[in-house]
Amino acid sequence: MTPEDLAHLRRARDLMDRDYARPLDVPAMARQALMSPSHFSRQFRAAYGETPYSYLMTRRIERAMALLRRGDLSVTDVCMEVGCTSLGSFSARFTEIVGETPSAYRARCHDATAMVPACVAKIWTRPSRIKEALGQSACVTSVAWKSRSHTASSP
Secondary structure (H helix, E strand, C coil): CCHHHHHHHHHHHHHHHHCCCCCCCHHHHHHHCCCCHHHHHHHHHHHHCCCHHHHHHHHHHHHHHHHHHHCCCCHHHHHHHCCCCCHHHHHHHHHHHHCCCHHHHHHCCCHHHHCCCHHHHHHHHCCCHHHHHCCCCHHHHHHHHHHHHHHHHCC
């Protein structure tokens, strides 16, 4: 893969990061990367380890997690806010990636992330399919991070 191809793929990935709430499909993302849809899908997966749709849904779930932590929106409102049109599909994908339902995630106490700088909390709570592929759960990763930060600050 050439550096030029990677630059085009980054443009499409930036589009997904920026416009996750808009209806985006592979042909629209491929146009941004100046590639055919099938070539774009293959190249994106080779470069980032997941399909464009999977990446987009992960970004949507990441944003949904932040909105649910705030607690002032219903699960349905969050679903629509992040660009999903089906509450059932959103809930199933959220549960698959996060490991609990959106309602359970919203109801859970999120005080641990309230005292952490936003840039760290974003990384700490970011959902990832790559961790799952490596055999790590998001929960195990966050517990390990908490343990490291707790022991580092202990006298």
